[in-house]
Structures are given as C-alpha cells and as structure tokens.
Amino acid sequence: MTQTILIIDDSPDIHQLLKVRLKNLDLALAHALSGAEGIVKAAEAQPDLILLDVHMPEASGFDVCRDLKAHSSTQDIPVIFLTGAADVDQKVLGFELGAVDYIQKPFDSAELNARVRAALRTKRFQDMLAQRAMIDGLTGLWNRTHFEMRLQDEVAATQRYDRPLSLIMLDVDHFKKLNDNHGHPFGDEVLQAVGEALADTARTSDWACRYGGEEFAVILRETNLEGALILAERLRKLIEGLTLRNKGQDVQVTASFGVSCSELCMNPLDFSRRWLITSADGALYAAKHAGRNRVRFAEQKATVPATETNVGDGI
Numbered sequence: 129m130t131q132t133i134l135i136i137d138d139s140p141d142i143h144q145l146l147k148v149r150l151k152n153l154d155l156a157l158a159h160a161l162s163g164a165e166g167i168v169k170a171a172e173a174q175p176d177l178i179l180l181d182v183h184m185p186e187a188s189g190f191d192v193c194r195d196l197k198a199h200s201s202t203q204d205i206p207v208i209f210l211t212g213a214a215d216v217d218q219k220v221l222g223f224e225l226g227a228v229d230y231i232q233k234p235f236d237s238a239e240l241n242a243r244v245r246a247a248l249r250t251k252r253f254q255d256m257l258a259q260r261a262m263i264d265g266l267t268g269l270w271n272r273t274h275f276e277m278r279l280q281d282e283v284a285a286t287q288r289y290d291r292p293l294s295l296i297m298l299d300v301d302h303f304k305k306l307n308d309n310h311g312h313p314f315g316d317e318v319l320q321a322v323g324e325a326l327a328d329t330a331r332t333s334d335w336a337c338r339y340g341g342e343e344f345a346v347i348l349r350e351t352n353l354e355g356a357l358i359l360a361e362r363l364r365k366l367i368e369g370l371t372l373r374n375k376g377q378d379v380q381v382t383a384s385f386g387v388s389c390s391e392l393c394m395n396p397l398d399f400s401r402r403w404l405i406t407s408a409d410g411a412l413y414a415a416k417h418a419g420r421n422r423v424r425f426a427e428q429k430a431t432v433p434a435t436e437t438n439v440g441d442g443i
C-alpha cells in the first residue's frame with residue numbers, strides 16, 4: 129500500500145525540491161505551507177510520516193510538533209524535523225518533543241531517502257502490530273477490543289451525520305453440545321467456518337467481529353433495518369448450508385440472529401453503543417427462544433433495559 133508523507137514547510141521551493149528528491153519512492157505527498165494548515169491536514173489525511181520545518185514565520189515547527197503530539201488523532205504519526213543549521217540544541221529539543229529523526233538542509237539526496245525509508249519502515253511495522261492486536265487469533269475477524277472501539281466511533285458518526293447504523297449479533301446454536309459431542313477441535317472448526325462465512329458476506333464497509341466465545345457481531349455502517357435484515361438472513365442461510373463433517377459424519381450447524389438499528393431508537397438522546405448492543409442482544413435472545421436458526425429484530429424502545437442479558441450462556 130502506498131504510504132503518505134505530509135510536508136509542512138513555509139517555503140514552496142522546499143516542497144518542490146522534496147518532490148523531486150523523493151520521486152523514486154512509491155509515495156503520495158501532501159503539502160502544507162504553514163503550521164496551522166499542517167495540523168489540520170495531518171488530522172484529516174492521517175499521513176504515515178510528517179516532514180516538519182523548524183523555522184516558519186507563525187507557529188514554529190516545535191510548536192506544531194507539540195500540538196501534533198497533544199492530540200490523539202495525530203500523536204502516533206512520526207515526525208522528522210527539517211532543520212537549517214547544524215544546531216545541536218535544536219536537534220535535541222526536536223527529539224525531546226517526540227520527533228523520530230531530523231534531516232539537515234540542504235538535503236543530501238541519499239541521506240534524505242535513507243532516513244525517510246527507515247521512518248516509513250518503522251511506521252509500517254507499528255501499524256502491523258497495532259492491527260494484529262485487534263484481530264481474533266482463531267477466526268481472523270476483528271476482536272472484541274476492536275469491536276468496542278469501532279462501534280463507539282460509528283455511533284458518534286451516526287449522531288453527527290444523522291445516518292442509520294445497524295448491528296447484527298449472532299450466536300452458534302447448541303455450541304456447547306457440539307463441543308461435547310464432537311470435541312473442542314471440531315468446535316474451533318465450526319467457529320472458523322462461521323467466521324469465514326461472515327468475512328465473505330460482509331461488505332467492505334461492514335465490520336465483522338468475534339464478540340466472544342461462539343458469539344459474533346457485524347457492524348453495518350449507513351445501513352437501515354431492512355438492509356441489515358437482508359444481510360442477516362443471507363448469513364443465516366449460508367451458515368445453515370455449511371458442510372461440516374466430523375469422523376465421517378455430517379454435522380449440521382445453525383446460528384440465531386438479533387438485529388438492531390438506530391432507526392428503532394425512539395429517543396435520539398438514548399442512542400448509544402450500549403443501547404445498540406443491548407437491543408440486538410435482546411433480539412438474539414428472542415430468536416433463541418422462538419426456536420433458534422432464525423433472525424429477529426429489536427422492538428422499538430426508548431430506554432435501555434436495566435440489566436443486560438447474556439444470551440451466550442446456556443441457550
């Protein structure tokens with residue numbers, strides 16, 4: 129994937145020079161001619177690296193770096209300072225402010241390329257580790273930690289832009305019995321097969337997650353109840369149709385589904401991550417009690433029930 133560098137420098141000549149010097153690297157470049165513009169662009173574009181001029185007429189590079197490091201959306205973006213003179217104090221201050229490196233003007237082409245490549249390599253590795261910490265080891269889906277974070281962000285976006293958000297929660301039917309009758313390795317196979325079905329069916333804008341145990345969740349961005357129900361039914365059929373065999377014996381696997389949507393929340397002030405999870409979970413509970421292997425959606429309600437139901441246990 130192409131990595132992006134944001135250059136923040138008050139001199140248009142420096143932008144042009146860097147563009148020429150970095151042309152051999154497979155990079156996308158973004159440009160800002162002042163600190164204020166750079167701070168906005170860094171938050172928006174989420175570049176993989178920032179090249180930051182120390183000497184700028186309004187906010188200095190040091191001020192900009194302090195600002196970038198003070199905000200959660202930009203604090204992890206590595207910064208390389210572009211310094212003028214060989215001033216040791218300035219370089220030390222840059223590192224103290226959280227910069228990963230500095231490059232002295234005028235640029236030596238080989239040194240510039242080497243330092244930029246090294247910073248980008250580290251960034252790519254950090255991104256990979258961060259992503260790995262968010263992935264469920266058994267199924268390869270997003271894990272519970274990522275689910276909670278993503279849902280929080282999507283709920284906030286839904287409130288801000290007034291667009292629908294849906295959540296599907298599903299639970300493998302009689303999973304305990306499957307484990308008891310066929311052994312835990314087979315149980316793991318079932319979870320992997322369900323995980324695969326979810327990953328294959330989810331659209332690129334959806335977030336398919338392992339919620340915990342044999343329970344899964346799919347966050348459906350900008351999706352109304354009707355769209356969510358169609359997807360849930362498609363998933364239900366897909367899981368029902370899975371061909372799973374253990375010791376020469378066909379094993380039928382099914383799952384129950386609970387669907388909720390922001391449209392079902394009567395009072396927008398009540399809409400929250402907890403509201404969405406609790407209402408989808410309630411619908412899942414209803415699907416289990418109606419005989420399993422079916423989709424149910426949440427009732428319209430204004431408030432969150434006092435206690436959260438834990439559908440995964442013993443049903």
Ligand SMILES: [Mg+2]
Nearest residue numbers: 138181183184
């Ligand atoms: Mg300057």
